Amino acid sequence: MNLSDRLQETAEQHAGKTAYHFMDQSASYAELNGAVNKMANYLTEAGVKKGDHVGLLLGNSPHFVISMYAVMRIGATVIPINPIYTPDEIAYILRDGDVKVVVALDLLLPLVEKAHAALPGIVQYVICETAPDAHEKIAALPEAVKGKVTAFMHATGTQSPLYQGPDIDEEDTAIILYTSGTTGKPKGAMLSHKNVFSNAKDVAEYLNITGEDRVVTALPMFHVFALTVVLNAPLINGGTMLIVPRFSPKDVFDVVQKHKATVFAGVPTMYNFLLQYPEATGESFESVRLCISGGASLPVALLHQFEGKFNVRVSEGYGLSEASPVTCFNPLDRERKAGSIGTSITNVENKIVNELGEEVPPGEVGELIVRGPNVMKGYYKMPEETAAAIRDGWLYTGDLAKQDEEGYFFIVDRKKDMVIVGGYNVYPREVEEVLYEHEAITEAAVVGVPDMNYGEAVHAFVVSKDPSLTKEDLLAFCSSKLAKYKLPTVIEFIDELPKNTTGKILRRALRDQVRQG
Numbered sequence: 309m310n311l312s313d314r315l316q317e318t319a320e321q322h323a324g325k326t327a328y329h330f331m332d333q334s335a336s337y338a339e340l341n342g343a344v345n346k347m348a349n350y351l352t353e354a355g356v357k358k359g360d361h362v363g364l365l366l367g368n369s370p371h372f373v374i375s376m377y378a379v380m381r382i383g384a385t386v387i388p389i390n391p392i393y394t395p396d397e398i399a400y401i402l403r404d405g406d407v408k409v410v411v412a413l414d415l416l417l418p419l420v421e422k423a424h425a426a427l428p429g430i431v432q433y434v435i436c437e438t439a440p441d442a443h444e445k446i447a448a449l450p451e452a453v454k455g456k457v458t459a460f461m462h463a464t465g466t467q468s469p470l471y472q473g474p475d476i477d478e479e480d481t482a483i484i485l486y487t488s489g490t491t492g493k494p495k496g497a498m499l500s501h502k503n504v505f506s507n508a509k510d511v512a513e514y515l516n517i518t519g520e521d522r523v524v525t526a527l528p529m530f531h532v533f534a535l536t537v538v539l540n541a542p543l544i545n546g547g548t549m550l551i552v553p554r555f556s557p558k559d560v561f562d563v564v565q566k567h568k569a570t571v572f573a574g575v576p577t578m579y580n581f582l583l584q585y586p587e588a589t590g591e592s593f594e595s596v597r598l599c600i601s602g603g604a605s606l607p608v609a610l611l612h613q614f615e616g617k618f619n620v621r622v623s624e625g626y627g628l629s630e631a632s633p634v635t636c637f638n639p640l641d642r643e644r645k646a647g648s649i650g651t652s653i654t655n656v657e658n659k660i661v662n663e664l665g666e667e668v669p670p671g672e673v674g675e676l677i678v679r680g681p682n683v684m685k686g687y688y689k690m691p692e693e694t695a696a697a698i699r700d701g702w703l704y705t706g707d708l709a710k711q712d713e714e715g716y717f718f719i720v721d722r723k724k725d726m727v728i729v730g731g732y733n734v735y736p737r738e739v740e741e742v743l744y745e746h747e748a749i750t751e752a753a754v755v756g757v758p759d760m761n762y763g764e765a766v767h768a769f770v771v772s773k774d775p776s777l778t779k780e781d782l783l784a785f786c787s788s789k790l791a792k793y794k795l796p797t798v799i800e801f802i803d804e805l806p807k808n809t810t811g812k813i814l815r816r817a818l819r820d821q822v823r824q825g
Contacts, residue, residue: 310476310501311508311540312381315341318546325519328549329567330370337546340373342469347378349467354409354432354458358383358474361405361484364530365391365398365412368553371436371460372529373539375411380501383474386483387496388530393791395419397494401486402427405496405688409434411460414442417449424453436460478502484688485532487629487733496688497629506681507632508540510654514637515571515598515623519546523571526552526560526578532633533602533731538573557585561592568595575603575731577762579614579622593618598640602627603731604763605719608646625650626719630703632682636717648716649709656680660711665699673720676709677702725815727756727764729793734766736815739796742789746782748774751805754796755818768796769805769818777801 318325319341327340335343356362362379364386366372372388379386387405389398391413398419402410407427411434412420420433433456435446446457482501486494517523523542527534542549550563555578563569572593574582579601582588593599599614599622606624615622623640626649627633635658638650652658659667660674668674683703686694697704708720727734736754743752751771759765770782779799786795806817 310380310478310482310505311544312344312377312473312476314505314544315344315377318543322519322546325546326548327543328370328373328525328551329563330551331553333370335370340370343370343374343464344377344381345469345471346464346467347374348381348471348473350434350463351378351382351384351409354434354463356382356384356409358476359480360384360408361387363387363389363402363405363407363410363412365389365410365416366436366530367391367413368525368529368534368551369436369438370551371411373543373549373551375434380476380482381471381473383476383480385481388483388485388535390528390530390791391416394789395422396789397791399423399426401494401496402430404493405484405486408432411436414439414445417445420457421449421453424456431456433457434460434463476501478505479685481685483535485629495690495693498685498688499632500685503632503682503684504536504540505544506655507536507634508544510656510682511536511634511637512541512545514639514653515541515600516640517541517545517547517571521545521547521570522550522567523547524552524560524563524569524573525549526555526563527573527575531603531731532629533573533575533627536627536632536634537600537602538571542571555581557581557588561585561588564593564596570595570597571600572596572598573600573602575763576601576606576610577604577730579606579610580761583610583614583617588617590617590619593620596620598623600625600637602634604728605647611646623650624648625653626717628705630684630697630705631656631678631680632684634682635678635680638716643714645712645716648712648718650717651715652717656682658711658717660709660717665702670711670713673708673710676705676707676717676719678705679703725755727754727766729759729764729766730762732793734794739766739768739786739790739794742786743768743770743782745789746777746785748772748777749782753805753813753815753818755815755822757798757819757822759797762793765797766794767798767800767818767822769800769802771804772801 319337323338327337409432478501481498483499484496525538601624623638625637636649638644657679679702739754740752753769756764757767806814
């Protein structure tokens with residue numbers, strides 16, 4: 309069984325059941341499955357074959373759900389990409405991921421025009437219409453570009469709602485998720501059909517997500533947390549997605565109350581904004597039976613304040629792209645421990661090991677490693693990185709953790725030096741590389757600092773040989789090369805970076821300097 313087959317099965321058994329609500333639209337499982345088949349037929353006509361790669365540059369919408377399931381149904385591989393990435397970041401993933409077809413927002417048409425010459429391997433762009441003048445903008449494209457561009461509605465409008473696809477093996481690659489690497493360039497984690505189906509099924513079972521649930525889908529769909537927990541998990545059991553185009557406290561509360569939502573999932577930043585929303589009352593989440601938190605550590609004080617105000621349980625969990633992503637959640641049938649990421653979910657093993665790979669006793673800190681049907685096949689075109697990450701069947705997360713006597717895990721520290729801004733991973737090396745590209749910068753170091761709204765923020769220390777260089781100059785330089793959430797909120801000019809005797813930059817000293825400053 310895989311996700312595509314399961315959707316087909318649900319559409320046959322519960323044809324009239326609502327699969328999703330989106331703004332003023334809704335669709336039954338039969339309608340969703342028919343739309344998936346239409347898109348699969350179009351992509352096949354466009355030359356997409358089993359094993360090809362299709363990039364999705366989309367926000368939260370039915371377009372994303374339909375396109376993702378259509379690509380998997382063909383036996384091709386989905387590569388979701390954050391649409392707010394800069395052109396350079398997007399181009400790298402499209403090129404490295406060997407993408408053949410792109411499904412994108414109409415807002416990205418200017419990027420499509422530029423990509424035509426830079427990325428000749430892409431044979432077709434399917435543009436999802438969100439603006440009233442989308443068709444006019446497509447029509448205004450140069451003829452050479454226009455031949456590769458088709459509107460989503462036009463592409464699927466004349467296709468059959470029936471589709472007979474190829475046989476799909478559970479080990480075939482379903483999704484490649486690009487995750488920023490500590491070495492600078494993003495790495496593509498290859499997730500098989502077995503990986504993503506098993507994790508959606510096991511998460512749904514562990515959190516008791518059923519066909520009766522109405523799940524708020526406000527997390528960005530291109531992110532693995534959303535893919536499994538608020539998209540695939542509800543669909544796998546015939547639940548209903550309540551799709552929110554982009555997160556805002558007002559929209560979330562409106563959707564919860566209008567559709568009597570039962571499950572909400574978000575990163576700590578979302579919980580902070582919901583808690584602070586002035587019009588929210590204790591009854592605003594009255595229908596919600598479970599809130600799920602992930603993406604970053606949820607401050608215990610925030611957890612207690614949120615639960616106290618809205619009278620709803622918040623279950624914190626843990627995951628990473630390489631594990632599809634979920635490995636732990638606080639169980640629903642036992643004690644919820646504040647500050648803990650919970651216990652191993654169904655069919656997944658977590659354990660804490662020392663530097664020799666030996667399991668350590670409860671209470672002792674070590675590296676968290678994971679084994680299960682959810683662990684990735686490896687990194688795309690990176691055999692050495694794959695061998696370093698997966699050893700003897702265990703995925704080494706790089707996170708320091710400990711386990712108590714009852715099997716609950718606690719993250720002690722995150723991957724070395726990583727900064728988490730609103731649930732998104734920012735690796736200092738990537739930001740530093742961009743800073744070093746500026747001709748006036750001789751040294752640069754980036755650390756994470758506490759931020760009330762986003763959990764953490766990016767703080768950059770730079771050494772410049774040009775005394776006239778300003779923070780504004782550097783931010784303008786970086787903004788064309790980095791997504792907004794990766795940009796430094798503070799740039800501090802110093803004479804020299806602190807280093808140890810071997811010349812290694814002492815990041816801890818920089819963090820201490822920020823705290824003392």
